[in-house]
Amino acid sequence: QKEVEQNSGPLSVPEGAIASLNCTYSDRVSQYFFWYRQYSGKSPELIMSIYSNGDKEDGRFTAQLNKASQYVSLLIRDSQPSDSATYLCAVRGGGADGLTFGKGTHLIIQP
């Protein structure tokens, strides 16, 4: 059974600071990793995807992957109140099956 673990939070970060969200996964064959943002009562929205070890940057967001440690993280620079949401980590093997999600981390950006 694949498992994806996230700290549920809430994680409280001052506006303008860096928010760091972490995720660990159990299945070593996982190859593809995704971060989704979900506002309360809404559907998840894709933020980042990462497949190779190292860092991937997109605007204020940086995803980091370490397959040896089975660890993936999301950094949000210059955090804004609009970043307050639940962030879901999702992983996938090499096939066409669905994603395995963590329970999400609730992030609060304090103005």
Next chain:
Amino acid sequence: DGGITQSPKYLFRKEGQNVTLSCEQNLNHDAMYWYRQDPGQGLRLIYYSQIVNDFQKGDIAEGYSVSREKKESFPLTVTSAQKNPTAFYLCASSPGTGGFQPQHFGDGTRLSIL
């Protein structure tokens, strides 16, 4: 506008009743998925389909059924065998079947028991 349309937004089910949730996409995506989300939980996979007339069970398929008669449509039926159906149901699609393909979600359907 291209996208994934789920309907209805809210749905109520009576005891012993089957209900069907609609999911339509006009993105020409091959793969479609159904997930369930309970409060404070992540999403769990119910069913997925990679191609028309074919679908696979996910982690929690018991009490649910699907069909994929058209590429753009993937309806989910919540049967009376699903004893705890109250949840937020999310449909997703992806362009292809490769693992790297991102999945994008519709706005969801909230199902409750009367």
